[in-house]
Amino acid sequence: MAQRILLINGPNLNLLGTREPQIYGSTTLNDVINQAKVQADQLSIQIEDFQSNHEGAIVDRIQAARGEIDGIIINPGAFTHTSVAIRDALLGVGISFIEIHVSNVHAREPWRKHSYLSDKAQAVICGLGVFGYTAAIEFAAKHMKVNTGASKL
Numbered sequence: 001m002a003q004r005i006l007l008i009n010g011p012n013l014n015l016l017g018t019r020e021p022q023i024y025g026s027t028t029l030n031d032v033i034n035q036a037k038v039q040a041d042q043l044s045i046q047i048e049d050f051q052s053n054h055e056g057a058i059v060d061r062i063q064a065a066r067g068e069i070d071g072i073i074i075n076p077g078a079f080t081h082t083s084v085a086i087r088d089a090l091l092g093v094g095i096s097f098i099e100i101h102v103s104n105v106h107a108r109e110p111w112r113k114h115s116y117l118s119d120k121a122q123a124v125i126c127g128l129g130v131f132g133y134t135a136a137i138e139f140a141a142k143h144m145k146v147n148t149g150a151s152k153l
């Protein structure tokens with residue numbers, strides 16, 4: 001079965017392309033997803049995408065991935081800097097994940113330098129613009145630790 005990657009985008013990423021373009025660029029999330037699916041076909045992997053502005057919805061989607069998904073690529077948006085719940089969900093399902101940020105969070109406000117996820121991520125990509133999604137998918141297809149999965153409920 002083809003490797004199954006879940007691409008999660010958090011709050012305000014639905015505004016990508018029109019949101020502070022001087023920071024995040026002018027490519028829309030829809031363009032990112034369309035490109036990701038073309039790239040996935042070329043790499044013979046499956047990409048599922050999910051975007052939500054709600055922390056609990058992201059937690060629910062991560063939990064639902066157990067047993068179905070081999071790896072996660074997540075741009076948690078602002079929840080990067082606040083969410084123990086998303087950290088716990090990722091650890092709880094035991095699925096390897098890559099953390100991605102369009103901007104270089106380390107060159108921005110001090111509080112953006114802290115992530116509740118980075119120390120548990122297989123990789124962290126930031127500052128590459130939307131190319132970061134391309135890089136993450138390429139890495140996931142070729143180097144992702146396959147989902148060991150947490151025990152079933």
Ligand SMILES: O=C1C[C@@](O)(C(=O)O)C[C@@H](O)[C@@H]1O
Binds near residue numbers: 011012075077079101
């Ligand atoms: O919403 C976002 C986008 C972001 O995750 C990024 O992709 O650069 C960086 C976060 O600090 C910010 O809150």
